[in-house]
Amino acid sequence: MYVAVKGGETAILNSYRLLARARRGDAAVPELSLAQIKGQLRHAVDRVMQEGSLFDPELAALALKQAAGDTQEAVFLLRAFRTTLPRFGYSVPLDTAAMRVRRRVSGTFKDVPGGQVLGPTADYTQRLLDFSLAGTGSANLEEPTALAEPLPERLPCVLDVLNREGLIEPETPPPGDPAPTDLTREPLMFPAARATRLQNLARGDEGWLLGLAYSTQRGYAESHPFAGEIRMGEVTVSIAPEELGFAVDIGEITLTECQMINQFAGNGSAPPQFTRGYGLVVGEAERKAMAMALVDRSLRAPELGETAHAPAQQAEFVLCHSDNVEASGFVQHLKLPHYVDFQAELSLLRTLRAGFDAKGDAQ
Amino acid sequence: MKHSTSCKPQTGLHREGGRAATGPYSPYGEEAHSDADKASNWRYNFGYLDENTKRMLRRGLLKAVAIPGYQVPFGSREMPLPYGWGTGGIQLTASLIGRQDVLKVIDQGADDTTNAVNIRRFFGRVCGVDTTEKSADATLIQTRHRIPETPLKAGQIVVFQVPEPEPLRLLEASEVETRKLHAHQEYGLMHVKLYEDIARFGHIATSYDYPVRVNGRYLASPSPIPKFDNPKLHQSPALLLFGAGREKRLYAIPPYTDVDSLAFDDHPFEIQAWDTSCALCGSHDSYLDEIVTDDAGSRMFVCSDTDYCTSRREDAR
Ligand SMILES: [Zn+2]
Numbered sequence: 311m312y313v314a315v316k317g318g319e320t321a322i323l324n325s326y327r328l329l330a331r332a333r334r335g336d337a338a339v340p341e342l343s344l345a346q347i348k349g350q351l352r353h354a355v356d357r358v359m360q361e362g363s364l365f366d367p368e369l370a371a372l373a374l375k376q377a378a379g380d381t382q383e384a385v386f387l388l389r390a391f392r393t394t395l396p397r398f399g400y401s402v403p404l405d406t407a408a409m410r411v412r413r414r415v416s417g418t419f420k421d422v423p424g425g426q427v428l429g430p431t432a433d434y435t436q437r438l439l440d441f442s443l444a445g446t447g448s449a450n451l452e453e454p455t456a457l458a459e460p461l462p463e464r465l466p467c468v469l470d471v472l473n474r475e476g477l478i479e480p481e482t483p484p485p486g487d488p489a490p491t492d493l494t495r496e497p498l499m500f501p502a503a504r505a506t507r508l509q510n511l512a513r514g515d516e517g518w519l520l521g522l523a524y525s526t527q528r529g530y531a532e533s534h535p536f537a538g539e540i541r542m543g544e545v546t547v548s549i550a551p552e553e554l555g556f557a558v559d560i561g562e563i564t565l566t567e568c569q570m571i572n573q574f575a576g577n578g579s580a581p582p583q584f585t586r587g588y589g590l591v592v593g594e595a596e597r598k599a600m601a602m603a604l605v606d607r608s609l610r611a612p613e614l615g616e617t618a619h620a621p622a623q624q625a626e627f628v629l630c631h632s633d634n635v636e637a638s639g640f641v642q643h644l645k646l647p648h649y650v651d652f653q654a655e656l657s658l659l660r661t662l663r664a665g666f667d668a669k670g671d672a673q
Numbered sequence: 674m675k676h677s678t679s680c681k682p683q684t685g686l687h688r689e690g691g692r693a694a695t696g697p698y699s700p701y702g703e704e705a706h707s708d709a710d711k712a713s714n715w716r717y718n719f720g721y722l723d724e725n726t727k728r729m730l731r732r733g734l735l736k737a738v739a740i741p742g743y744q745v746p747f748g749s750r751e752m753p754l755p756y757g758w759g760t761g762g763i764q765l766t767a768s769l770i771g772r773q774d775v776l777k778v779i780d781q782g783a784d785d786t787t788n789a790v791n792i793r794r795f796f797g798r799v800c801g802v803d804t805t806e807k808s809a810d811a812t813l814i815q816t817r818h819r820i821p822e823t824p825l826k827a828g829q830i831v832v833f834q835v836p837e838p839e840p841l842r843l844l845e846a847s848e849v850e851t852r853k854l855h856a857h858q859e860y861g862l863m864h865v866k867l868y869e870d871i872a873r874f875g876h877i878a879t880s881y882d883y884p885v886r887v888n889g890r891y892l893a894s895p896s897p898i899p900k901f902d903n904p905k906l907h908q909s910p911a912l913l914l915f916g917a918g919r920e921k922r923l924y925a926i927p928p929y930t931d932v933d934s935l936a937f938d939d940h941p942f943e944i945q946a947w948d949t950s951c952a953l954c955g956s957h958d959s960y961l962d963e964i965v966t967d968d969a970g971s972r973m974f975v976c977s978d979t980d981y982c983t984s985r986r987e988d989a990r
Contacts, residue, residue: 318785318786318787318789318790319785319790319794321787322787322790322791322794386751386755389751390751390752390753392751393721393722393726393750393751393752393753394717394718394721394723396723494748495748496748497746497747497748497749497921497922498921499746500848500849501849626846626847626848626849630848635751635755635756636756636757636919638755638756639755639756639757639758639760639919640756640757640836640919641757642755642757643755643756643757643758643836646758646780646787646788646817647780647781647786647787647788648781648818649781649962649977650781650782650818650819650881650897650898650899650960650962650977651818651880651881651882651897651899653899653960653961653962653963653977654880654881654899654900654901654945655880655881656963657880657945658878658880661876662874662878665874665875
């Protein structure tokens with residue numbers, strides 16, 4: 311009987327039904343609402359939006375629900391949906407100095423204008439499992455004390471304010487300030503400009519960036535970083551339609567921005583100074599923003615005349631493997647049928663083996 | 674094409690014409706075979722991609738046809754099937770397919786392997802075109818890992834799904850370097866690799882994805898087809914297109930182009946051969962799959978091209 315590959319269609323339809331039931335779980339337990347996911351799993355929603363390259367908390371919540379909490383599957387769903395969306399235009403550059411800051415810390419300066427603002431961080435929670443959250447109706451939420459004095463409307467980056475000696479490299483646009491590549495419309499080509507690299511990293515897999523960033527701290531890139539400033543809050547998004555001739559605000563998004571500073575011994579044309587690595591991520595995503603800043607700096611090695619010997623310094627290696635939709639698809643494609651190629655390899659191996667055995671017999 | 678005149682940001686779920694706004698929507702389209710359900714998928718553009726994206730793809734294809742075997746970078750889009758599962762081929766097919774086309778989709782030579790079924794269902798949902806299992810009846814054939822045994826005809830287009838478009842990739846990991854090698858027509862690396870095979874094993878130890886020289890110029894990957902299929906690329910009357918979605922490259926072998934499988938004068942190119950014939954149709958000259966039929970390891974060999982095998986058995990009746 312030759313039945314190896316028959317019945318694919320029926321099997322596929324059945325897999326849908328099984329998947330739907332597995333996703334729903336015990337029908338006696340109330341179904342999750344998108345409002346619950348959006349409101350109570352904000353980090354999961356943020357991550358799906360970052361790596362899905364689409365700011366839409368409601369759709370991200372839907373993707374998470376449909377994917378039963380599988381972040382990468384949710385990212386994939388959002389990316390595929392994104393393909394079908396029309397493009398109206400590009401925003402004007404975001405002004406993070408005008409961020410409505412909810413958190414701002416610096417690891418390099420004890421006192422900074424505006425002060426250090428911890429905000430809603432888990433940093434000092436001691437990570438004890440909170441059993442009061444095990445049930446529902448636990449909310450006994452205390453009102454936080456207001457800041458002694460409100461933050462100013464513009465809060466320039468600490469590094470710029472405190473760089474009176476010129477020991478930190480200035481952050482200036484590249485010569486001619488060219489329009490950045492749009493990686494969602496154009497293929498990644500090498501050498502990739504810094505703006506292109508940052509775009510790739512911003513939508514790259516957090517785990518990939520975290521591992522690479524960690525490697526730069528452990529000797530695979532001689533990185534000596536300090537967290538110059540990390541800030542998180544809301545930034546206004548504006549567009550300037552050509553027919554209007556001026557910018558209109560269309561909404562706001564939450565961003566996390568990280569400015570790392572790194573030692574740099576100088577080279578023929580540049581004096582010894584601190585150099586920068588930059589991270590900017592949608593949502594509350596401090597771990598990713600920091601990792602991104604470290605990797606950004608390590609990818610600047612060729613530009614700064616440093617030898618690029620570590621994985622995190624090699625742009626092709628870092629950028630070609632950062633996308634988890636690509637990586638997940640290709641790793642998992644191995645479960646597709648490969649009968650034909652396997653058959654070809656099998657017959658080749660039989661030939662090689664016959665040759666090897668004949669040689670053995672002859673000896 | 675959908676046009677919008679408003680720049681008002683809309684949340685996905687409440688987007689005008691958004692899918693959730695018009696009733697229940699199953700992402701899987703279990704009922705996709707009924708006409709009613711086809712109609713309910715009207716919100717997708719014909720072929721899923723918008724017309725501008727299709728135009729971008731076709732521009733890339735024109736360049737690819739003009740420079741046979743040259744890998745053209747293109748702005749590959751995320752498709753609703755995973756990268757590595759045929760997204761390059763799907764994008765090419767989507768950019769080319771018209772309402773009059775008859776589509777055939779095969780994987781491993783078979784029309785009913787799960788991934789082929791899935792891709793055919795996808796185009797059924799977003800295009801509603803006629804599909805066929807008969808190679809001879811198809812105007813557009815999307816394939817993974819095989820070229821049909823039935824000779825291709827002028828006017829047909831075959832779209833190959835390509836996982837790794839760069840034939841030199843396993844010898845040189847860097848894209849910057851391989852682009853230079855192609856520019857300089859510097860293919861020594863590959864010849865050395867094949868030579869080392871001969872020195873070590875007495876013959877070339879590549880059985881699929883066997884490198885070819887297209888039109889005497891570019892070294893190209895024929896995609897992971899068995900080398901058995903390589904001769905079908907040479908002077909093919911059909912247009913052969915190759916799409917690598919994840920790697921964002923496409924390339925082409927135009928009709929009636931010379932395609933040479935790399936070899937040496939004293940070690941000519943050879944294809945696979947079997948001692949046996951197909952257990953079902955008796956064919957002596959098709960590519961055979963080996964099927965394990967019981968726990969004792971008994972085998973049977975049958976055609977990998979299911980349409981070819983079925984037609985032969987029908988004709989014999
Ligand atoms: Zn047969």
